Amino acid sequence: MNSEANQGHLLNASTMAKFAVDGFVEFDDLVPQELSEQVHQDALVYPANRGFDPNLPREFWDSSSAVREVFGLAAVKGVVRSLVGPSPVHNHSYLHTVPPGKLEAQRWHVDSALAAEHPRRFDVLVCFFPHTTPAEMGPTLVLPGSHLRRVSYHDVTRYKNFRGQVQLTGGGGRIAFMHESLWHCAQPNTTNNWRFMFKIRYQPNVPQRGLFDVEGWDDPEIHAFFNDARRRHVWVGDRFAAMERERLDWWRYLSGVS
Amino acid sequence: MAESRQQILILHLAVPDMGGATVAWALYDGARPADEQMQAGSQSDPPYASVLDAMHDGWRVIQLPSLPSYPRGSEYETGPLPWEYVLERMVSLDSTDE
Numbered sequence: 001m002n003s004e005a006n007q008g009h010l011l012n013a014s015t016m017a018k019f020a021v022d023g024f025v026e027f028d029d030l031v032p033q034e035l036s037e038q039v040h041q042d043a044l045v046y047p048a049n050r051g052f053d054p055n056l057p058r059e060f061w062d063s064s065s066a067v068r069e070v071f072g073l074a075a076v077k078g079v080v081r082s083l084v085g086p087s088p089v090h091n092h093s094y095l096h097t098v099p100p101g102k103l104e105a106q107r108w109h110v111d112s113a114l115a116a117e118h119p120r121r122f123d124v125l126v127c128f129f130p131h132t133t134p135a136e137m138g139p140t141l142v143l144p145g146s147h148l149r150r151v152s153y154h155d156v157t158r159y160k161n162f163r164g165q166v167q168l169t170g171g172g173g174r175i176a177f178m179h180e181s182l183w184h185c186a187q188p189n190t191t192n193n194w195r196f197m198f199k200i201r202y203q204p205n206v207p208q209r210g211l212f213d214v215e216g217w218d219d220p221e222i223h224a225f226f227n228d229a230r231r232r233h234v235w236v237g238d239r240f241a242a243m244e245r246e247r248l249d250w251w252r253y254l255s256g257v258s
Numbered sequence: 259m260a261e262s263r264q265q266i267l268i269l270h271l272a273v274p275d276m277g278g279a280t281v282a283w284a285l286y287d288g289a290r291p292a293d294e295q296m297q298a299g300s301q302s303d304p305p306y307a308s309v310l311d312a313m314h315d316g317w318r319v320i321q322l323p324s325l326p327s328y329p330r331g332s333e334y335e336t337g338p339l340p341w342e343y344v345l346e347r348m349v350s351l352d353s354t355d356e
Contacts, residue, residue: 104293104298105297105298105299107298108298112264141298146308149337149338150335155337155338156338158268158284159270159282159298159339160284160296160298160299160300161284161298161299161300161303162281162303163280163282163302163303164298165302167299185298185299187298221260225299233280234272235281235282235283237271237279237339237340238272238339238341239336242336243333246334246336249259253304
């Protein structure tokens with residue numbers, strides 16, 4: 001996706017609408033290639049696969065000045081601000097890995113319990129992919145639109161495959177910004193190389209309304225895009241009407257008009 | 259006499275009609291070890307277009323989803339996929355073909 005965030009730093013209405021519909025937006029042009037490569041080098045020398053330590057909730061962040069530089073970029077901060085507002089809390093961060101030859105997929109899950117104000121009050125999960133990640137290397141798998149469903153952490157582990165599931169494959173330097181309720185999981189890695197993905201969870205300090213560039217929020221193009229979700233999110237089936245109403249209510253709130 | 263094992267196929271349909279389109283699916287195969295089970299994200303197309311299609315291939319339906327009720331005030335709540343059908347078939351250990 002080409003990024004208008006590079007100019008005004010705040011997301012425009014059409015990109016924010018994509019976040020509202022799909023539960024995530026992904027950019028491939030926010031981070032300079034050299035910086036991505038430095039993060040990759042830092043990941044390669046970082047002690048691998050030792051698991052998340054809750055007593056060290058930002059260990060890779062503290063060890064890599066390059067990754068801190070990524071999240072200090074004005075374009076990146078602009079997207080974060082559009083979603084969770086100014087001065088969000090860096091709840092925790094972690095260098096996620098899929099070792100070479102790991103042939104078991106992670107189970108589908110969400111990274112949250114049910115928030116009382118779902119989907120209006122949400123943390124954002126920012127996933128940075130420092131190197132090229134093809135399908136065979138264990139990219140993150142997501143189900144677009146699933147963030148609007150009311151489920152908790154591991155409720156969705158029984159599921160295996162959905163029509164419309166999407167692997168976040170692509171070049172190095174990509175960043176995906178996800179709603180905390182988006183269903184996702186890591187994929188098998190059949191290559192001989194480690195797959196890295198650095199993820200920060202940001203919590204808002206303000207109500208999440210009117211934070212993006214809301215000009216054009218009610219344009220016909222926005223509503224046409226919303227209506228097209230019925231065709232794109234086949235897995236929703238006949239529950240599309242309930243989800244459309246939920247999304248429209250949320251969109252008016254996000255846009256600061258209700 | 260060959261030993262047999264249960265296979266469980268879960269099909270999620272777009273509508274309650276058992277001929278409705280499959281939108282999600284999972285297979286749990288009692289005849290295969292844990293490291294040979296269906297993986298998340300392993301398939302982009304369902305094994306059967308509908309529950310009826312699977313029945314034509316010999317699968318037995320062992321659970322139908324209840325039709326919904328809508329308590330006032332929660333008509334627009336959505337959670338897990340509602341139209342979940344559970345099917346089974348028994349296979350002999352020397353002729354697993356799924």
